[in-house]
Amino acid sequence: MSFIFRRLFGTTPTVTMEAAQKKAQQLIDDNAVMVFSKSYCPYCNNTKRILNGLDAKFTTYELNQEADGDDIQNALHQMTGQRTVPNIFIGRVHIGGNSDLENVVKNGKDGKSITELLTEAGAL
Numbered sequence: 579m580s581f582i583f584r585r586l587f588g589t590t591p592t593v594t595m596e597a598a599q600k601k602a603q604q605l606i607d608d609n610a611v612m613v614f615s616k617s618y619c620p621y622c623n624n625t626k627r628i629l630n631g632l633d634a635k636f637t638t639y640e641l642n643q644e645a646d647g648d649d650i651q652n653a654l655h656q657m658t659g660q661r662t663v664p665n666i667f668i669g670r671v672h673i674g675g676n677s678d679l680e681n682v683v684k685n686g687k688d689g690k691s692i693t694e695l696l697t698e699a700g701a702l
């Protein structure tokens with residue numbers, strides 16, 4: 579069984595996909611802005627710089643520093659279709675990666691500015 583997982587995902591899971599999805603969703607639900615990140619990732623650092631520049635409260639989960647990081651990354655892939663980090667949520671809404679956040683900062687999303695989105699989410 580672990581052989582199949584290694585072939586599919588590159589690692590052996592420490593938790594089930596269901597448990598990983600539940601944990602990822604809980605982090606998304608509990609935090610105004612949730613950033614799944616890797617501590618060495620330059621795109622993640624840029625996202626943190628942008629959010630700090632906006633004075634937004636945000637929570638990070640550094641996937642490379644957590645025992646279940648690979649499982650959470652696989653769960654996020656299932657949930658959002660996105661495998662890369664950063665994987666960003668504002669007010670439980672999936673934003674995408676760093677370039678998507680940059681786009682929202684420039685153009686807003688669904689007619690709302692980044693400030694409105696962050697305020698509604700409770701991050702400002």
Ligand SMILES: N[C@@H](CCC(=O)N[C@@H](CS)C(=O)NCC(=O)O)C(=O)O
Binds near residue numbers: 621661674
């Ligand atoms: N266009 C993406 C690029 C993100 C990206 O390439 N991230 C790298 C890490 S720096 C990644 O996720 N690599 C695959 C991995 O770490 O599993 C964005 O703007 O967020």
